Amino acid sequence: MVKKTKEEALETRNLLLDTAECVFNQKGVSGTTLADIASAAGVTRGAIYWHFKNKADLFEAMCERVRLPMETMIAAGAEDGVADPMGELRKTVDYFFLKVATDLHHHRVFDILFNKCEFVEQLGPIIDRDARVREAFRERFERTFANAVRLGQLPASTNVPLAVNAYLSYTKGIMRSWLLEPESFDLHRDGMRMMDGFFDMLGSSTALRD
Template sequence: MVRKTKEETLATRNQLLDAAEIVFYQKGYAHTTLMDVAKHVEMTRGAIYWHFKNKVDLFEAMVDRVCTPLDALAEEPADENETDPLKKMREFSIRFLKDMIHDEQKRRVFTILFHRFEVNGEVAELEAKQQQSFRDCTDRIERGLLNAVNKGQLPENLDTRKAALIKHGYFAGLMNNWLFMPQSFDLEAMAECIVDNYIFMIKNSPFLRKK
């Protein structure tokens, strides 16, 4: 038996992840089997088990491949050494929205998360991870906002928790709607305005001031 090189092993793993993206996108999580993914790239189910423990593990790896680099970029506004955290947050937010339009991989994966994954209690492990991701995202936004407050870019009495929850809900709702009906509004044309309106709100809304 000829052993595969690390490069060949990684290439096979990425082939399987590419196939998973397409099949989960087409059929949804619940209706996809490991055999469906294997057949898509003309491999055996055993090839999948060489790289992934089960369907949950495959799904998580598919999501992590897209989200881990995004998480690292989203963390930059919270860096205490960043001199302009609000600018970093603005740039990342605009880029994130526009990537939904131009990056097919990101669009597929987020469509799967929003519209092809059934939250019904049957996959508790994945649902718990998604809940933790929601909390982590809100915490990361708040840390970026706190950094902007400390740098004098936002009001000292900004309720950063409330502002973070609003930002998360604002962007998640827009993405949910656009991914469901891309033709319903021009996300690219609106991206900068969407982000700038949020920044204007957190700078000026009395609703977001600590009492």
């Protein structure tokens, strides 16, 4: 075929990433071959091997497209959230739910990460990366919850680590439920109602206090 201009090459790269999202979603990560993606994208495996080292590299690049905006959002929230920690926690889930519900890329990639790939050592760097991100999130939220306690937004006896675990479990649980059955409820509207119930609980129930 003809040689493409740099812009066209970048287009095919994005096309490959878009196509990978769809095919991974349909057949699972380990269930799809590079030939599947290539044919679905209307190219050959040569194109894939030019832009990416292998399937793992392609998968990582696909994740990166949605991970970066997420992490920058988190980093941004950490700055201006000190005055209103609980408000920041609410904003964070709100952003996540809205993003996944409205942006197809986020929808597909999170669906893949939650339900269409196997979290085993084989993924290597993905797992490590994910573990580090989880740890960073946990630390970040621990500080936020601690700030909320300090500012009187939460009861002084709140068990912060437990509350963080509950917060993470609930948000991910809602996310995963919706990804498995998007028709069963509205992620943004109903999901935030659930989270508001959670935030109410932190103030009223003694279950997560020492």
